[in-house]
Amino acid sequence: MSLLFDESLKSIEFLYKYVGIYLDRTILNNAEHIIKFRSLYIISFLWLNTDVIGAILWVIQGALHGKSLTELTYEAPCTTLCLLANIKSLSLVLNDDKVKLLFKQIRNMENNIDIGDEILKKKIVAEGITYLRAVIKSLNVINTLTLILFGVCPLLFIGLEYKKSGQIELVLPFLLVYPFNPYDIKYWPFVYVHQMYSAYIVVTWVAGTDCLFYTCCTSICTQFRLLQKDMESIIPDRSFDEDVFREKFKSLAVRHEGIMRSVIQLESIYAKSTLFNFVTSSFLICLTGFNVTALSNTGFMLAFLSFLMMTLMQIYLLCFYGDMIMTSSMEVSNAVYNSKWYTVNAKAARHLYVVQMRARKPSKLTAYSYADVNLNSFTKILSTAWSYFALLKTMESPTRV
Template structure:
């Protein structure tokens, strides 16, 4: 089996959970493209159906929020569903973006196979690879767990409240999952059930779109970070000493070709990272803009709505995890690419000839401009961005809570 096939198998395995989510909304980045008519039509129907459901859900939520803003003076009623509106807006934007750029992402995944390490001879390289893949699997599972568990807590909360009130002998009526406006009377028997089913489907589509986009990002970012760390390992091994029998002494072997090979790998990783940044820049902008508002609104609702407190707490965990993952993996690439310059300095450059030293110096100068993801070129994303989002969320919350207390 060729190394390219092995590389693709390992990459596809790391994207298994992402592929599971994107299949639910009608497309895939790693499945073979179908040439028959029926599967193509079914995929398009599933995608456009998912897009329509999510669009209608988002439109209904916005209409509800605007009506409350106009007709009600209550801050609580207006803010009640804003965090869900923010989540669905991010999901809708991500759904359209990853579908529009699905061929770009497919090409990036295939190109990654050319850089993927498949050798098992170097124990240090294998250890780095296994450690990164293991932490990636844990991150994928944790993120999916928060989102899916939070979704089903929202879905089941109206049912639990209904059953609880029935047991207590109090008047009970099955409520709704989200705060939506409908063009019909949703309290009527048939419309009530249809609305409840629609809200379940809308929540599921929103979560699948969010997971598909974010797991793809964290997977690709983790792989680039791993390749940069392996590159650092190769650089540190440059310029090893060898024994000269004629002069009975150790001397540094000429490693100019090895240096050129490492430089070419570094250039490919830079180009690959820039292409990935361009593909995700719109999605990253949506994340950075809306995350602070989402966190602020859900914390406010946790304080004021005891019935939905548990569901909102899981939503808060998902929101914090979601933006934390974005900043963590973006910061990981920034740190790994910056570490290339340190690796050059820690190599045996001083034992090499002038030609090798000049090549290493050029590489060091280039690596001092590290790779980083941006929010549509407006600002770079690192862990400092995460702290800024949390600070902004707290500022919005204190302002909102002050307005509420003054009413």
């Protein structure tokens, strides 16, 4: 039963296709494979980071030359998201072997399910697929909207200025330092396209890495839910047969161990990027929210409002799926309790008790052991972001852009 995982992978492959990340292909560390399969990623990496360097230099120069707080915070969240995109994409590229192993573990689990109620199995799987597709579609909409707004707003600004004053004042989506004048009409179109493709790379890397995370979490949570149903029905209504119970219990225990191993594998891939995500999310939310309230240009304000929604959705879903892993793993304990454990002999009851006690300790994802990935962490991130936002508002300059 590889429907859930493989079908979900197909729905997100397009996010990686044009930036050189191959999710399900073995890539050897030799010159031929690197040139064949990594060249597009390396080009995208260099393309993006030329703009990242320019953005960092602009922020530094702006701080040294007395730019207003509003001008500085305009570029800061975009630069931070670029750095996050780098970390997230590298977490997949550098952990390619671990990703392939995780895929193998998940497929093995999905292809070795032995649950009696086929209708119930299909219902549980369908629920996971339906919810995951809704999440991915929502992300695609908000990400596309954000790209469109940042791409169109400068053009609208140029058009309105020309209509009002009769002069063309060239504007770019992002503020960067270049070794030439980017507002020269000879260079402006190329710089504009370069910046927008960099923005596309950022959104693709962040969304693609996160969607893969959601897909793996959905598959793992579905496995925990199927295991719960099997645990609840491990003891039949008819007379108890200890040999049959022993075989079935052994099979379920092996499945339980395999699911927990897949959680550990998933964390080993995402732990470092999740830590960076947690550390930067408060700043991203704070700075983006500040821009929404500080910018007087309606077009750019709407662009940052969309950016804020994208940032909030990104960190919320990360914590939400981490919370799902914890909850579904602990519910295995309740499933054991809901079985007819009281009808079996002491030896069989002890076996069930061991599983119940182990399941009370949740399988969880962490931000490199800094914090658990769950909804409590999301509320802490929001609280910290609000504190930073309040501090920025007290420092706000009356200058507007």
